[in-house]
Amino acid sequence: MMSSNAISVLAKVFYEPKSAFESLKEKPAAWLPLALIILGTMIVFYWYYSTVDFAWLLDHTLSAQPDLKPEAKAAMANFMTRxxxxxxxxxxxxxxxxxxxxxxxxxYWVASKVLGSEIGYGKWFHFTIWISVPALLGLPMMALQVATGHGQVAMEDLNMLSFNYLIAHAQLGTPWASFLNNLSLPTLWTVFLSFVGLRVWTGRSTGACAFAAVLPYAFFYGGWALKIAFSN
Incomplete structure (x- = not known):
């Protein structure tokens, strides 16, 4: 039976994150959001692959690889079964x-040590799950895409909150497509929650916590963007 307290905290992460992280500091167990994220994602993808027009999906995927030789495409097609x-x-x-x-x-455990906190690794593991709960917002939208797509929804179009879907519309196979499909509004929300949680849990300055919250994402996405920019 799901804890009513865990459900309450889950809701507060969205509309009152400071209060949520204050209540999570001592008992941060995140098994509920972890289960919701993993099981919800698995259910949507199972539904997607069970209903998608697979011949169409295969053709769509292979068409994004125009430089592949015919024998390589044939090998991929043999491997890419439903x-x-x-x-x-x-x-x-x-x-x-x-x-x-x-x-x-x-x-976050290492960053907290630098910030002078003694919070252990286990609590930071649960912290990482709690700041990821904005990902749950994308699941109903993915389900909507599957339900209304008549079996012809591309994988990259499932995430309606990605910057590629919302703004750029880069075609599959182009250099920026994967980058923009990976970067989404929940990603930015997670960075914000990371900042709020770090402030509450460590009590350190706004600037230090903002830097610690942004750093891993700036490193990952910045490095990815530079790789694309310099390889094209």
Whole structure:
């Protein structure tokens, strides 16, 4: 049975984050949002792969690789079966999501040491999950895309909150498409929640916590953008 307190805190993360992180500082257990993120994502992707026009999806995906030789395309087509793509995606969500949170938790643990905090790694792991709850907002929209797409929705169009979907509309296979599909409004919200949570949990200055919150994202997305810019 889901804890009513956990549900209350989950809601407060969206509309009163400072209060939410104050209540989470001592007991930050994040099993509810972790389960919602992983299971919700897996359900949507299972529905997507179960209903998508797979011949159309395969053609759409391969058309983004115009430089591939015919034999390479044939090999990809043989590998990219419905079940192979479905179960690799579901397995990736189930396994990679906690690993990503664990890596970010390590960063926040190190950053907190630099900021003079003695909060342990375990609490930062739960912190990383709580700041990721804006990702839940994208799941109903992904489900809407699947429900209304008549079986012909591209993977890159599932995330209606990405900057590519909202603004750029870069075509699959172009240099900036993956970058802009990965960068989304929930990403920016997560950075903001990271800042708020760091301020509450460490009590350090606004500038220091803002720098610590932005740094990993600036490093990742900045490095990715520079790689694209200098390789084209």
């Amino acid at each position: 079940n192979a793509m479905m179960y690799s995606t579901l397995g990736g969500v189930l396994i990679a999501t906690p690993i990503i949170y664990a890596v970010f938790a390590l960063y």
